[in-house]
Amino acid sequence: MSQLFSLLNCLLQLVQLAQLAQLATAGQTHEYNFTTGWVRKNPDGMQEKQMIGFNGMWPIPEIHVNKGDRLIVRLTNGFEDMPTSLHFHGFFHRQSDENRNQMDGPQMVTQCPIMPGDTFVYNFTVVNQVGTYWIHSHSGAQYTDGMRTALIVHDEDEPFEYDQEMVIQLSDHYHKPYYEVVDEFLSRYNPTGAEPIPQNILFNNTVNASISFDPDTVYLLRFINVGNFVAQYVYMEDHDFTIVEVDGTYVRPNTTSLLYLAPGQRTSVLVHSKSQSDKNYALMQIMDETMLDAVPDDLVLNRTNQVLYNKSAPEAGEFFINSFEDATNDFYLTPLSGTELLPDYDYRITLDVKMENLGDGVNYAFFNNITYVAPKVPSLITAVTAPKHLVKNPSIYGDNVNAFVLEYGEIVEVVLNNYDDGRHPFHLHGHSFQIVQKSPSFAESPEGNGEPGSPTPYNESAPLMKFPDIPMHRDTVILEGNGHTVLRFVADNPGVWLFHCHVDWHLEQGLAALFIEAPLLLQEKEDFTENYLQVCSSANIAVSGNAAGHEDDWLNLEGLPRQPKPLPESFTWKGYVAFAVSTVVGLWGLLTIVQYGISESVQDDEAIYNNLQNLLKDAGETS
Template sequence: MFVGTRKDAYGVRSVVRLVFVLLAVLSAFARAETTHVFNFTTGWVNVNPDGVGEKKMIGFNGHWPIPDIHVNKGDRIEIYLTNGFDDLPTSLHFHGLFMNTELGNSNQMDGPEMVTQCPIQPGDTFLYNFTVPDQVGTYWYHSHSGAQYTDGMRGAFVIHDPDMPFDYDEEMTILVSDLYDKPYYEVADFFLSQYNPTGAEPIPRNILFNHTTNNTIHFDTDKTYLIRLINGGTFVSQYLFIEDHDMTIVEVDGVYVDPTKAKLLYIAAGQRMSILVKSKHTKSKNFAFMQIMDDEMLDVIPADLELNRTNTISYSSKNGEAKQAYIDSFKHFTNDFHLVTRAKTELLDTYDYQIKLNVEMENLGDGVQYAFFNNITYVAPKVPTLLTALSAGKLATNPAIYGDNINAFVLEYGEVVEIVVNNHDAGKHPFHLHGHVFQVVQKSGGREDGEDPIDYDEKNPVSAYPEYPVLRDTVVVESLGHVVLRFQATNPGIWFFHCHVDWHLEQGLAAVFIEAPLLLQERETLTESVLNTCKSGNIPTKGNAVGNEKDWFNLEGLPRQPAPLPAGFTFKGYVAFFFSTAVGLWGIYTIAQYGLGEVVPDDQELAAQLKALLNNK
């Protein structure tokens, strides 16, 4: 098992801290604040987003899709979220927002349940109350309770910049996503069951473009458009391109980059990218805005699955809908590793603390396939990790009190942290860090299933370290590849690091960074919302991971991952057992059907039904 390793401290952290405090004070004086108040109640809404059939989606106040939120830099946001479900908890996360305690915000506003807050129980209301003092750009907000946002509890969150560093005439926001037939909890139940021993991710029935298919957006001639792109999906990455139009990338994940021309974009779940597009001089033709599933992520491609979706850029309604456009290869999308921050943020050329995380996918003794960092699959504690940190006094710096089931790492204030993710899985993983952007300092290519993984070798990196590395909060690690990330720990809080393929998070692919907890204790007081939701859910607000305040190292009753497979019982054995059992049961069924004089399906139909079972169709 890998553990974190720490170099000698630089001895300048008190100076760094003072600088940040002074900047916070100056920022508070400089900004003109407007308060935006929203009252949202969750609930199910019957809609037909793709024209295939009615589907229950999660709306606010009886409407779906939920609203996009647009604010200006420096504004305050108050969201009163009432849980209108009968029997489900909920929460909200503001993806990409720092909730920086240096600048007066609270870590309690970050949103992931059992990490920074208790889940909001049916009938309860939680107040998310924060400012956006130092961030601009494209973000989004979504539920962080299980895979709940799969059913549409997701929307854009845009912070407008009064000092935009480039010119454009109009802007628009496009959220691409995926859509499933059944409610998220049914899909997750089947996915995490012995009936899916290979861990095959559920296949969506469709991909959406601003909550529908075959959408149309309107262009005027001789204008420059800023298009904010968000992948708010649960699973598949998407390729995007516009027929016969150049795209210029100017922002990724809320960070401006040097303008970079692109013909093809690749956006994984959780990522955002803003582009400038210049329109044509005439209205003689309408053009395709293509979105295409990354089908390499799919274990099976059902015959009725539409991998490509054609949306229309309309210059004139007289021209009709655009026809599907084509590209020569998917290999030439713009690699985010080569983007350069507009602010020329220099490489953090060394680190104080290195965290190595190996990604594995394995079956445990219950027959379910789980996801692991360093042989540990995340299992939520009985007390939200933030509440343990705030109530632990000096023990808050000891990772043992948070349990051995969450991949807890304690970070010191001001240190440079390096995260090394070695992917030993044949799938791609977009990893997201709450509370920070990170520098992407190394990023390998991928390999085919069955080949050896490309683990990071610090003495022999796969490429030169960039002088001005791209800054992101969500990055893709390729199949059997690796990424190396660096950031400075100047935002005290409890920050989740996890795969944004939400099915993989449900499998446990997550870690928790406990950043400067003693300083956090000085700044945080539990809000009434946190206390009330914990009380409603019968969840302790103090103590270690199991709520023990008397013996902080006694973790009796801690929720843990299932026991491993019995010795000698391999994953292949489970697969063989599953199919042998399925065939045997089918044999019994066919005999019974024959005895009743009914027609028995042929082998081809049997194969189709088994495939449908595995795909949760």
């Protein structure tokens, strides 16, 4: 009997040890209760404005978790008159035993907008992802006004060593509230689509900032561009950066002196400090001037921040970069995982980027001549509630969202051809991707005569560069002006995933597409929480149906929001003729006034009238 008790005791101890081991590996739960609201601040010291904070605080505190932890964020909409939502930028939401896709955040894609007074609960486990991420509003251009912060996932098995780490958020800054800027931007009075020029750039939500270094110390600096529009260069005087992580992907160490981060991108670097502490150094952040249509005289492109070794020593002076050609090109980085180039694609998506005016006079952004217009029902709801025989039919998601249906496990190739001379950082939700091709910019003529270049789309039979054996992979990549980029990923994460330009002004213009990935598997895995359904109810949005809200006839798209009608054919030419005629008439009128004023003769009104009639007649025949 005593032997039996001893055996049972041993078994009990083993069970207890197993439970302790399970608790040790299960991870912690981090819970946050956030309420959005306006907070009056003066980030650049030039003008006070209302920033969007959480719980009456701005800047919003950073969030730090460990791999395997659970994150619960209860977001309450504290605004009086506008909806909101929250996106976890770079997170895949791959957990297999939970509702995953509905935690992604973009309103009318994976969730209904959170209306004033309502709370949405984001609840998920961080599975097999580490590194540098961030969270931001995915409702309109709200994060422009500060609804954003860093989200760091720590890894006890990091493949590099350092003594201290710092998170550095880079952003652009506008003095007007984002909704006023959007209204002025998407206006017939801005027919060229010139992007709003920021009034400043910020370093950790301020200007003229500083970081402190101790001598002979290794620092991990996590740079995040949380801005809306402008990419930035980063340079540290007389120090080198060793890149070790990009967008949550560990890379083989790559040493450089100049970093380049577009909105949405993250780059972590190691910096070994000097052995002496007798001098301070400049940490420069520089706007990518090529993204601006114009540079106002009072715009500071070159911001000087301080690397302080000695607070008693003089501050470092401004440092100027003579050439930006040495900035690291992510195409030539190599992931530490050594993952080889994916085999030839099973399904190719070609997306041609264009910017054009439609019939309302506003300049829009297009994929394949379609500018994204949000449906009446979130696309995830359509995917989950559609009949199985129709769930793979792209038409039920609407003809204004650029919907592409992907089969589970297939290799997807995305070809981006830029017919615009501006740079565009593209971000894919739910995945990272391999960068298979990345052309240089063709925004300027190769002759170097100052003339604009010509669009150079991808030519599969004659690629500009050799396909890499081990391509870089990340979740946000730059498409160069008039150039092209080719991406590949495996469709192994069922969900409705947004693919869009992370210049938020361009997203507001409609530069987005939807990847409906393995929708039959998605229907098996995704059940809407009570909280999810309640938020939709508060917003008066249906929780089943196609893009137009119909569930009696899934192919009926009557009432679907669509893009404005195109400009009338030849409108542009006739507009030029009308402008020319109006100019001639105006000048003629001025001339007659001058002649009348300096002459004693009486003006012949009938002759002037006949001349104007002849001008208008000639112009009409020409057009």
